[in-house]
Amino acid sequence: MPRLSVIVPAHNAADTIESAVRSTVRALPRDAEVVILDDGSVDGTADAARSVDDPRVRVLSRPNRGVAATLNDLLDATDSDFVARMDADDIVLPGRFRRQLHAVDRGADGVFSTVVTWGSGLPGVPRPSGISPDDFGMHLLLTNPVAHSTFLGRRSAVVDAGGYREIPTEDYDLWLRMAARGMRLQRLALPGLAYRVHPGQVTASAEWRRSSWENPEIAEAYSALAERLLGSPAVRITSLSIDDSRTGAEKLAEVDRFADDFGHALQAHSQPAQRALRRKLAERRAWLANRVRHEAGDTAAPSVPSSPPATPRQAYRAAVAADRRANASYPKSRFILRWFRRAQRWRAERGPLARIMFLIVGGSYKVATEGFMGIELPVSTHVGPGLRLRHGVGVVVNPASRIGAGVMIRQGVTLGNRKTSDDCPTIEDGVEIGVGAVIIGAVTVGAGARIGPNAVVFKDVPAGAVVLSPAADIRV
Template sequence: MPELSVLLPARNAAGTITRAVASTLAAMPRDAELVVGNDSSSDSTVGEAIRGASRGGVVDPRLRIEDITPGEGGVSRVLTQLMERTDSRLVGRMDADDVSLKGRFKRTMRAIERGDDMVFTQMIELRGSRPVPRMPYEITPEDMGWHLLLTNPVCHPTMLAIREIMDRVGGYRSVPAEDYDLWMRVASAGGRIRRIAPWGLLYRIHPGQVTGNASWRSDSWKNPEQARAFADLSVSLTGQELPRLVSLVSLPRDEAERELDRFVQVYTQGVASRPAPSRRALERRLNARAAWVRSHLQGEQS
């Protein structure tokens, strides 16, 4: 078995997958495989993936293409099948419309070797042809859980993880935000999750993204399994069950404001012992998220 399997779900991605495959193979170590999960594509996705892996008429043997069994569950279904069809010690992720940057796997594997269980890089958003770099700062395992209580601070296709920690918590589940749901369960189980500062990915922003859909966001905010994962994480960090901040916007205003005040108080007490730079960063993020909730509550009233 290879040391690393990079999982790349793809459906009708002929326009972008060539570069995604080529850039990922260029960034990968030799003892690795790139496994494309072809989810019933009706275009030339498979051919373009092979073209991205070809040099001088020779196809890189590290590319493997798996036809995915149709069904419900979206990307979580594809990822679950790819996990079942691979046996590497490490699991990486890539999306069919993004671009891997050189050095991403070398850096994340180094962090794994030093004791982390799940590692992400920072990313550069690609808005049309305009690159928009995200701030290159690290989030340590000691701070990651606190960040996860506020939002999802990492980019799924930059992930590198030890398979054992993913299997231990049940892997991907069929929920709207399958990535955030997994991170919360890993953090609750004591897994060490880190985001390193360097950029490792060009992340393409486009109108058709699922995560930009209002219906998807609503389903994610109200999903009971994700709410349970969030509550478990909050208990592990604070000793109290807290609601997801995004879920408060669907409550009556008085109840939402009470829950928001409780969240802010418990969270602020919880991060008080963190080193000053971390504490200040977390408090700034908390204030921004609380302001977002209040603006939505005011909008509902008006």
């Protein structure tokens, strides 16, 4: 019986399975195996997997039954103490299993890693950001923070939680159930996998995502975890967004109730964890608020699209057009924002030419705006279309801040803490920020709010509110 089994479900993956298996074998520790189950492929997947001539590789085949059933069959076909996941189109990075086994030896029940994304052009390298076992469950209440194919854990933990269920997001469902049973899950900071991104992925489908949001079994698992961590059951924010039985106001009231419980539970966590989780919570609430406004047909402020244009070029054109309209009487602002958007476009493109163009355009933008104009608006900052930049001197924006559509920023404004990337605000659509205002912390400034001159904001601002100086003076 090997100590570790790496299980690989495969369906019509003949073009990628060999490289996936070879990378896995290269990273295998002693006393480990790789077991591939060909789930009814019609393209020679099994033969491609068998081309890796190594005694530690086993290839099984059977008619198609789907990924969850395949994973359970792989669990039944192995008897190791630990199991790890791998997909048929990803690449294992060196050291992955060694680091993960060290973590489980120190008491973790399941260990994940960050990932390098790839598919075309230059890879996307993540910021090293681990999640401790004490904080992992709180992250699960906001989103799934890990890639399934990075998992390594105790077989007993997976089995005790009930294994995989044949439902959408079978991985997220399993993590919820494991966390609700008190199992210790964590994410290591260093990437352990090169994760292939392509349009044909199941997870890229809007229908697949919605089916997960509607699934009652996932809703039950989510609510059980919320009850364990927050003291009361809760509705997943994505599920809340498609609940036709509630009005928009009721949805926002429910998420605010959840936020209160969440914030109270956060007091038991470390300060860095609190900042990261408050920021993520603010992003999720802003996402829900935007959907609510869109469904209500509110056109008082420009809406951030629920999904970006298909290509960087399309995103660039849409943003430039909106910026031009928003700054019709301000040629300096139009010039700066066009430069900013062009740098963003090349940053989003893939390939060596795009990289060269980004170095030229992005580098000159940074030198000119920060060195001569006194504007620190990093190219990596998420900024919605139609940013209204007024005068634009002494503006400082942390790149981790998120700025919605139709936002107005005047001179002397500071957004976020320059030294703390997870302590930055989310500015929703149509917000106006006055001269010299400072907004710090993982807070949300609601749509249409107005922040007065020299105001200091360090707590959430309701949509449509007016904040004067001092910040405690809020008029709704």
